[in-house]
Amino acid sequence: MKDLGHGANINSMAKEYNKNPKDIIDFSSNVNPKVISGLEKYIIEGLAECRSYPDINYTNLKNNISKYISVSQDFIIPGNGATEIIYLLMKSINKRLAILNPTFSEYERSAKLNNLEILHLNLDIENKFEVNMELIKENIDKFDSLFICNPNNPNGKVKDLTELLKLMLENNKLLIVDETFMEFVEDEEKYSLVKYIEKYENLFILKAVTKFFGMPGLRLGYGLSSNKDIIEKIYHYKEPWTINSFADTLSNYIFKDEEYISQSKNYYIQERQYMLKELRSIKNITVYDTDTNFVLIKLSTKSANDIKVQLFKEGNILIRDASNFIGLSNDYIRIAIKSHDENELLIKYMKKILGD
Structure with a gap:
């Protein structure tokens, strides 16, 4: 391999x-080294559910996520880890994608596999990996979507992206934000753009359950967007039953802990x-x-x-x-x-x- x-x-x-x-x-x-209390009990409960197919619409799972992040179920797309959502998203957006580097390699790989035109833009490494707004403005006509990780992997620093979001909205570009590690941030509410999901269609956010809750093998993540066109395209490509009964069952408990x-x-x-x-x-x-x-x-x-x-x-x-x-x-x-x-x-x- x-x-x-x-x-x-x-x-x-x-x-x-x-x-x-x-x-x-x-x-x-x-991955968070801490373990959810009662994990073994929840796994046994999930094992009993394995006798049946998971709900193909993930109604219970989406409801649990909705309550956790205060976003309508209509705007939640569950996935087999955030990685599944990344690959589905690359099938569903316009062909020109800008990526702010250095960052998670699967953005580029998934884009290449879907024949997207990739524009690599750099964070300001010499200035503590700051977002270079001037560089983005100079290249604004060369891309349709911009992908950024916040907090960024590999440097771990969170950024206030409201100015960047405003720029994308003014130019009718899609801002894709990977907030996989946002729950580790002390002032999460200040930096997360989840609060803008229902207001702006030009925003797509990736989240992962398995990093903060310490279960990467569970493979549970989700995408957030109020863009109906993107949501419909993702579900057009999405395979059925990609989320197992264990993840669905655990969602009844972990978000409430x-x-x-x-x-x-x-x-x-x-x-x-x-x-x-x-x-x-x-x-x-x-x-x-x-x-x-x-x-x-x-x-x-x-x-x-x-x-x-x-x-x-x-x-x-x-x-x-x-x-x-x-x-x-x-x-x-x-x-x-x-x-x-x-x-x-x-x-x-x-x-x-x-x-x-």
Whole structure:
């Protein structure tokens, strides 16, 4: 199978270096380490539902999402992870797409597979990955849709996109925003554009359940839009029953677990500060600010692959080599923020390898 260049390649790395995959701590995968209380009970309930086909219209699931984000069910498109929605969206929009890089590679891959014309625009890497509004204005006639991730992967910084949304509306362009990691942000309500979904048809938002709720294997995400034309096209291409009974059943509980949501947000507010402080005490690296559950780092004395291999061999730690993100060199790595004990272990080995 082709290497798609994502994190979490534990098995292949373990095989190469003769390690047990279960011994590896995966800092390459950006997933909440906290587990929903009662998960086992919900899974057993979902297992009982597997005797029947899922509801082809996902009525219960959409209702649960609707209550969680305060958006009408009519504007919610559930998917087998946010990735399914990305690929369906690429089939459903006009042919010219601009992508703000560096960012998640599946935007480009899905666009290429659907023969879209891709215009690569860059975030201002030298200025903390700021959105370059002048660059977008200069190229406004060269695209029909603009794709941006907020908070952005791989640098993790959230941006106020209201000015960008205004520009897209003024020029009748579609703004596509991936808010997969938005729930990790302390001031989520301030930065999320979900509040504009019902007002503006020129806006499409991607969300994922599995990152914040710590279950990437569940494969549950959704798209939001009030653009009836795009919604109809997506459902024209969408395969039936792509969301399983486990995801549907879990949606009855996870969105209502206010304690889990609150504890997770508070944990990341505190742990981000700890990680940034400790990482910045290490020599020869640049640590970028983050608002989510991962940190981007630029190395000065080692390549990304060298430190990835060294951490794996010496500490059973897997990090993300970020050099394959468009616009980043082989000096960049990305690490997830995991449990405090695991984070301490990572810091220990990074100091050992890089010096403190």
